[in-house]
Amino acid sequence: MDDIAKPDQLLEILADDLKKLLTERSIDNPLMVGIHTGGAWIAEILHRKLGLEQPLATLDISFYRDDFSRIGMNPKVKPSRLPPQVEDKHIILVDDVLQTGRTIRAAMNEIFDYGRPASITLVCLVDRSGRELPIQADVIGQHLNLEPGQHIKLSGPDPLEFVIT
Amino acid sequence: MVNKPARPTDSLIGNDSWNIQLDTKGRLKHFLTIEGLGSEILTNILDTAESFANVNEQSVKKVPILRGKTIVNLFFEASTRTRTTFELAAKRLSADILNINISTSATSKGETLLDTLQNLQAMLCDMFIVRHSDSGAAHFIASHVAPHISVINAGDGRHAHPTQAMLDMFTIRRNKGDFGQLRVAIVGDLLHSRVARSQIHALNTLNTGDVRVIAPKTLIPTGIEDMGVSVFNDLEAGIRDADVIIMLRLQKERMLGALLPSEAEYYSQYGLTEERLRAAKDDAIVMHPGPINRGVEIESRVADGVRSVILDQVTYGIAVRMAVMSMVLGREPEQPGGDVT
Numbered sequence: 001m002d003d004i005a006k007p008d009q010l011l012e013i014l015a016d017d018l019k020k021l022l023t024e025r026s027i028d029n030p031l032m033v034g035i036h037t038g039g040a041w042i043a044e045i046l047h048r049k050l051g052l053e054q055p056l057a058t059l060d061i062s063f064y065r066d067d068f069s070r071i072g073m074n075p076k077v078k079p080s081r082l083p084p085q086v087e088d089k090h091i092i093l094v095d096d097v098l099q100t101g102r103t104i105r106a107a108m109n110e111i112f113d114y115g116r117p118a119s120i121t122l123v124c125l126v127d128r129s130g131r132e133l134p135i136q137a138d139v140i141g142q143h144l145n146l147e148p149g150q151h152i153k154l155s156g157p158d159p160l161e162f163v164i165t
Numbered sequence: 166m167v168n169k170p171a172r173p174t175d176s177l178i179g180n181d182s183w184n185i186q187l188d189t190k191g192r193l194k195h196f197l198t199i200e201g202l203g204s205e206i207l208t209n210i211l212d213t214a215e216s217f218a219n220v221n222e223q224s225v226k227k228v229p230i231l232r233g234k235t236i237v238n239l240f241f242e243a244s245t246r247t248r249t250t251f252e253l254a255a256k257r258l259s260a261d262i263l264n265i266n267i268s269t270s271a272t273s274k275g276e277t278l279l280d281t282l283q284n285l286q287a288m289l290c291d292m293f294i295v296r297h298s299d300s301g302a303a304h305f306i307a308s309h310v311a312p313h314i315s316v317i318n319a320g321d322g323r324h325a326h327p328t329q330a331m332l333d334m335f336t337i338r339r340n341k342g343d344f345g346q347l348r349v350a351i352v353g354d355l356l357h358s359r360v361a362r363s364q365i366h367a368l369n370t371l372n373t374g375d376v377r378v379i380a381p382k383t384l385i386p387t388g389i390e391d392m393g394v395s396v397f398n399d400l401e402a403g404i405r406d407a408d409v410i411i412m413l414r415l416q417k418e419r420m421l422g423a424l425l426p427s428e429a430e431y432y433s434q435y436g437l438t439e440e441r442l443r444a445a446k447d448d449a450i451v452m453h454p455g456p457i458n459r460g461v462e463i464e465s466r467v468a469d470g471v472r473s474v475i476l477d478q479v480t481y482g483i484a485v486r487m488a489v490m491s492m493v494l495g496r497e498p499e500q501p502g503g504d505v506t
Contacts, residue, residue, distance in 0.1 A: 062216075063220065063228035063229065063230050064228065064229060064230075065230075068230045068495055069494075069495065072192075072492070072495040072496055073213055073488075073491050073492050073495040074216075075209050075212040075213045075216070076212055076215075076216065077213075077216035077219070078216075078219075079216075079219035079220075079222075079223075080219075080223065082223075084224040109229070113225050113227065114224070114225055
């Protein structure tokens with residue numbers, strides 16, 4: 001297994017790379033959306049680092065999971081806080097770990113229930129092996145090769161730390 | 166099909182009523198009665214409903230989790246609020262819902278009922294929501310449907326109305342928090358009230374500090390003390406220092422014989438007026454399952470006043486029904502399935 005950097009270091013990389021990418025794509029005033037729970041922690045820090053004007057939005061994708069009929073109801077779903085209008089907005093979607101791609105699929109479905117965004121840019125702290133859908137991140141803190149049975153999880157919010165089991 | 170009980174306090178549907186509600190892993194498969202369910206399941210329903218209450222406050226009030234499921238509202242007895250909130254709940258979960266209204270007399274319709282069921286089953290439905298004037302009807306249906314079908318009781322005779330009780334618990338918890346410290350008074354036609362029975366079971370299971378029932382002697386079922394409530398015949402004594410007052414509708418359509426001298430007489434003794442409400446705590450909330458009879462059990466000024474949470478109950482009813490439906494249909498198959506990633 002590769003060594004993994006500290007979340008704080010990766011956040012520096014993310015902020016720098018995201019700034020460059022936004023300039024490159026001529027996106028100003030984007031809407032940042034963090035996915036509960038880890039993604040929302042990361043998004044809060046990035047939102048501050050980039051000094052974004054639009055308030056931070058959050059998503060809980062529990063109601064959009066594709067394995068609902070297998071794992072059942074999560075009793076404590078946090079509210080999704082998206083502005084009523086996402087139409088024509090440039091969205092920066094933030095998650096902690098990208099693995100199968102199913103969370104991102106669910107998050108995009110939820111966003112599209114609110115409207116048709118102009119674009120979605122995906123930012124992930126860690127991009128690990130194990131993709132099951134054709135989804136990739138635009139900005140990544142670190143790539144990580146893990147065995148299929150290994151799990152990585154972000155604990156936090158203070159301090160942010162990776163737990164690998 | 167179901168024998169009419171000699172008295173409402175008789176055991177209505179046998180001891181296994183709670184048993185068929187749970188699957189082999191102890192999860193809710195049908196929701197027929199509060200009786201026999203532990204505080205863990207009730208609390209889980211309330212927590213899940215809290216998540217759905219958030220969905221209902223969003224600009225897009227819809228989530229896809231029950232997409233492709235077919236739910237049948239099977240109403241053998243009139244209902245507006247309950248039927249429409251079940252319908253809205255199903256739609257907000259992205260399920261398809263059919264409304265079937267079958268008005269029947271109180272006489273037993275066992276054969277017809279089974280035929281109806283078999284036809285609906287042949288249409289490959291996933292859930293029946295049943296209201297019937299006979300106690301035990303939902304239980305009867307649950308014990309005759311195909312194994313993959315879930316049944317939710319939307320009110321059966323005098324027996325139970327569990328989703329109403331849970332939306333009432335949700336309303337109480339949102340307004341008052343911990344049940345342990347509360348004095349809850351249930352006022353009115355307890356004799357005919359399936360709502361009150363379910364409420365009492367739920368309040369007891371959630372360890373409510375003090376549960377009281379208040380009504381004229383003729384409207385109190387014998388043996389109700391055995392359910393762990395104290396009985397009052399005087400309204401003001403009963404609601405003294407109460408945190409929550411639940412008014413029940415005077416069920417004129419179920420009144421057999423002369424249980425009451427007149428509505429006016431009832432109102433003069435048991436109608437909740439602003440003046441009488443002063444006996445309760447200053448921050449007491451007033452609830453009513455609806456439909457309300459203004460000037461019969463409750464004064465308009467109270468029903469429309471600041472203490473009233475009657476319309477909140479209706480709003481919360483949608484979230485609570487979404488919670489129950491998604492819990493019942495969201496169980497993993499009991500046979501081993503694929504890996505979950």
